[in-house]
Amino acid sequence: MWTRLIALIVKEALVILRDPRSRIILIVPPIVQLVLFAFAATLDVKNVDLVVQNRDEGASGIELVRRIEGSPTFRSVLAVHDPASLRRAINEERAIASVDIGPSFSRDLVAGRPASIQIVLDGRRSNAAQIVNGYLGAILGDYIAEQNERFHRPSATPRVVARNWFNPNLTFTWFTVPGLIAIIAQLVGILVTALSVARERELGTFDQLMVAPFRSYEIVLGKLLPPVLIGFVHITLYVVATLLIFHVPLRGSLFLLYGSALVFLAAIAGVGLFISALCSTQQQAILGAFVFIAPATLLSGFATPIENMPTWLQPLTLINPLRYFLVVTRGVFLKAMPPAEVGRQTLPLVCIAVVTLASAGWLFRRRME
Amino acid sequence: MTEHPYSALARARRVRALVRKEAWQIFRDPSSILIAFVLPLVLIFLFGYGVSLDTTHTRIGVVLERATPTTRSLLGAFQASRYFDVRVATDRRELEEPLTLGALRGIVVIPATFDSDLWRRTTPPALEVLVDGSDPNTAALVQGYVQGVVANWAIARAVESGMVGASSGSDQRFWFNAELSSRFFLVPGSIAIVMAMVGTLLTSLVVAREWERGTMEAIMATPVTTVELLLGKIIPYFLLGLASMSLCALVAVLVFEVPFRGSVGALFALSSAFLLPALGQGLLISAATKNQFLASQLALISSFLPTFLLSGFLFEIPSMPRVIQWITNLVAGRWLIPSLQTVFLAGDVWSLFLRDIGVMVLFGAVFIALAARMTKKRVA
Numbered sequence: 001m002w003t004r005l006i007a008l009i010v011k012e013a014l015v016i017l018r019d020p021r022s023r024i025i026l027i028v029p030p031i032v033q034l035v036l037f038a039f040a041a042t043l044d045v046k047n048v049d050l051v052v053q054n055r056d057e058g059a060s061g062i063e064l065v066r067r068i069e070g071s072p073t074f075r076s077v078l079a080v081h082d083p084a085s086l087r088r089a090i091n092e093e094r095a096i097a098s099v100d101i102g103p104s105f106s107r108d109l110v111a112g113r114p115a116s117i118q119i120v121l122d123g124r125r126s127n128a129a130q131i132v133n134g135y136l137g138a139i140l141g142d143y144i145a146e147q148n149e150r151f152h153r154p155s156a157t158p159r160v161v162a163r164n165w166f167n168p169n170l171t172f173t174w175f176t177v178p179g180l181i182a183i184i185a186q187l188v189g190i191l192v193t194a195l196s197v198a199r200e201r202e203l204g205t206f207d208q209l210m211v212a213p214f215r216s217y218e219i220v221l222g223k224l225l226p227p228v229l230i231g232f233v234h235i236t237l238y239v240v241a242t243l244l245i246f247h248v249p250l251r252g253s254l255f256l257l258y259g260s261a262l263v264f265l266a267a268i269a270g271v272g273l274f275i276s277a278l279c280s281t282q283q284q285a286i287l288g289a290f291v292f293i294a295p296a297t298l299l300s301g302f303a304t305p306i307e308n309m310p311t312w313l314q315p316l317t318l319i320n321p322l323r324y325f326l327v328v329t330r331g332v333f334l335k336a337m338p339p340a341e342v343g344r345q346t347l348p349l350v351c352i353a354v355v356t357l358a359s360a361g362w363l364f365r366r367r368m369e
Numbered sequence: 370m371t372e373h374p375y376s377a378l379a380r381a382r383r384v385r386a387l388v389r390k391e392a393w394q395i396f397r398d399p400s401s402i403l404i405a406f407v408l409p410l411v412l413i414f415l416f417g418y419g420v421s422l423d424t425t426h427t428r429i430g431v432v433l434e435r436a437t438p439t440t441r442s443l444l445g446a447f448q449a450s451r452y453f454d455v456r457v458a459t460d461r462r463e464l465e466e467p468l469t470l471g472a473l474r475g476i477v478v479i480p481a482t483f484d485s486d487l488w489r490r491t492t493p494p495a496l497e498v499l500v501d502g503s504d505p506n507t508a509a510l511v512q513g514y515v516q517g518v519v520a521n522w523a524i525a526r527a528v529e530s531g532m533v534g535a536s537s538g539s540d541q542r543f544w545f546n547a548e549l550s551s552r553f554f555l556v557p558g559s560i561a562i563v564m565a566m567v568g569t570l571l572t573s574l575v576v577a578r579e580w581e582r583g584t585m586e587a588i589m590a591t592p593v594t595t596v597e598l599l600l601g602k603i604i605p606y607f608l609l610g611l612a613s614m615s616l617c618a619l620v621a622v623l624v625f626e627v628p629f630r631g632s633v634g635a636l637f638a639l640s641s642a643f644l645l646p647a648l649g650q651g652l653l654i655s656a657a658t659k660n661q662f663l664a665s666q667l668a669l670i671s672s673f674l675p676t677f678l679l680s681g682f683l684f685e686i687p688s689m690p691r692v693i694q695w696i697t698n699l700v701a702g703r704w705l706i707p708s709l710q711t712v713f714l715a716g717d718v719w720s721l722f723l724r725d726i727g728v729m730v731l732f733g734a735v736f737i738a739l740a741a742r743m744t745k746k747r748v749a
Contacts (some may be wrong), residue, residue, distance in 0.1 A: 123546025134513030167502030
């Protein structure tokens with residue numbers, strides 16, 4: 001049995017490496033993805049453009065504007081002198097927020113009256129706007145606290161001292177890049193397996209494989225192992241890039257990561273084989289893979305957290321292999337995830353792998369009869 | 370009387386015949402209907418429900434090191450906030466493990482000295498917030514919400530006790546989207562992604578199939594000119610693109626309850642301008658590859674991915690590295706999405722729309738001209 005199996009695996013590996021289409025899939029998407037996603041997929045809020053209307057003539061208004069200008073978050077702070085141009089700047093998206101300092105701001109602060117500024121934010125980009133609002137609120141809060149201290153007034157607003165665990169500067173690439181390891185493993189795993197059976201069927205070699213003295217589980221294993229190995233190569237490349245290019249700290253054990261990756265790739269290859277068993281052409285297999293990959297990526301927590309989804313949708317993510325492996329890659333890199341927790345995330349992957357591989361094997365057998 | 374084969378009338382008739390042929394092909398091919406109507410619906414529901422930046426009911430822990438009326442009232446403020454689901458503890462060590470495992474997004478520590486510090490002039494009281502930084506966006510939002518809860522609590526207390534001076538702060542308004550629902554800007558943006566899919570992927574697949582099967586050569590052998598041939602392709606897919614856009618816009622307004630504050634005319638003007646580069650790109654890809662497999666790969670990489678990643682749909686363009694910011698200018702979707710979000714949420718801002726329409730029409734002209742050149746070369 002072993003010689004047969006090894007012969008089959010070697011044959012599969014050669015087919016994948018020799019076919020120009022497969023080679024394109026092995027080389028182009030991983031590079032495009034690493035460059036595009038790592039640099040572009042950011043929810044960081046930097047280089048923000050603001051408009052400020054300072055109607056206050058006192059020192060406090062000027063000082064506040066100076067502090068806003070000095071903050072590294074803001075790229076440009078445009079001074080305007082009438083409400084109409086303020087409104088226009090927001091409407092035309094030339095600024096995400098406007099700050100309006102009223103004429104009595106300095107006087108109120110000195111006199112101990114409530115002093116306030118008005119901030120208008122562009123709700124068309126409500127996520128970035130909320131974060132900008134947080135930055136502006138912190139600048140204003142610090143300034144008011146200082147003034148209260150200067151005039152010996154009790155400051156009733158407690159200071160909030162925030163500490164970020166695992167990622168002290170909230171560097172966005174530390175979030176995205178470990179996630180990309182899971183995404184690339186999924187992409188390569190699905191495409192390689194989905195194309196392999198469909199290609200054989202297109203060329204008519206699948207029938208030859210079926211009449212050869214193989215059992216259907218041997219065929220499944222032969223189709224399964226090459227993508228798993230190729231997946232390991234890609235994971236390794238991405239792990240190296242994560243450490244050397246993006247300087248993400250590795251706090252947990254790579255051994256745990258690879259152990260979990262093995263099960264994840266088996267589950268993914270199972271899905272790919274299942275898709276390709278249903279398709280009769282490579283064209284269909286590509287579309288089928290896309291139909292799986294797009295929702296699986298969106299519903300995995302890769303870009304936005306699962307807990308933000310509506311409650312009726314969240315249970316659906318439980319059958320998504322990517323969801324579990326993402327927790328593992330991020331956890332191993334940033335959180336030194338303990339083995340028990342890695343195991344807890346890998347167990348569902350084992351179940352998914354068993355189900356998908358068994359059904360792919362069953363589909364092959366059915367095709368044979 | 371014989372008609373000149375290149376008279377305006379003959380041209381119009383040929384284009385009409387081509388359009389009719391293409392229309393039959395669309396209606397008879399289930400995969401076109403699938404890509405033009407089913408896939409857009411699936412995508413818009415996925416984006417509408419699956420992608421959300423709204424962190425309501427974030428699970429946080431509050432550590433009450435000493436229970437006094439003041440600290441309990443602050444705890445109550447956290448429990449009353451719609452942003453948080455609060456788990457209470459008296460020692461932070463109880464909550465550190467759930468924070469590591471991701472069961473909590475943050476821990477707010479109200480220190481034992483909080484009450485006494487609150488009235489002392491020298492040290493303003495401090496709250497400690499520990500946030501799970503492994504998801505930076507949620508972490509920043511949680512920090513902001515904690516600050517908001519504390520500030521509102523302090524202002525309410527200051528007003529109660531007559532300390533008006535302490536109630537200084539900012540008064541914020543979120544225009545266009547007071548509910549701060551991320552869905553309101555993601556759903557209009559996903560319409561752009563749908564149009565990119567229909568315009569580029571469907572067109573490139575269908576036309577590449579004609580090249581593959583040789584039916585393109587058959588058409589070329591007729592007196593049809595390149596311009597007529599391209600028009601015959603563009604018109605039906607343009608209408609199909611507008612149809613799937615309308616379907617998605619209806620779903621956006623009726624199902625996702627996204628406000629529509631602009632005019633229908635502006636929506637169609639913007640969509641039409643975007644479909645020119647989308648279709649042009651599809652035609653160019655199919656003429657250049659003549660192969661369905663390559664065409665679909667190229668369409669996904671050159672149209673779907675950039676419209677998703679580099680258009681400002683979800684990710685902030687100003688935060689990207691400068692080189693990538695520059696590249697985003699070449700993505701047609703980047704010029705559609707701000708205007709599309711504006712027409713839904715803000716109303717008609719023609720100064721913005723005209724600039725974006727101008728850029729998209731320019732891109733469209735370039736792509737279509739290149740496609741025409743490519744098609745002509747293949748025949749010669």
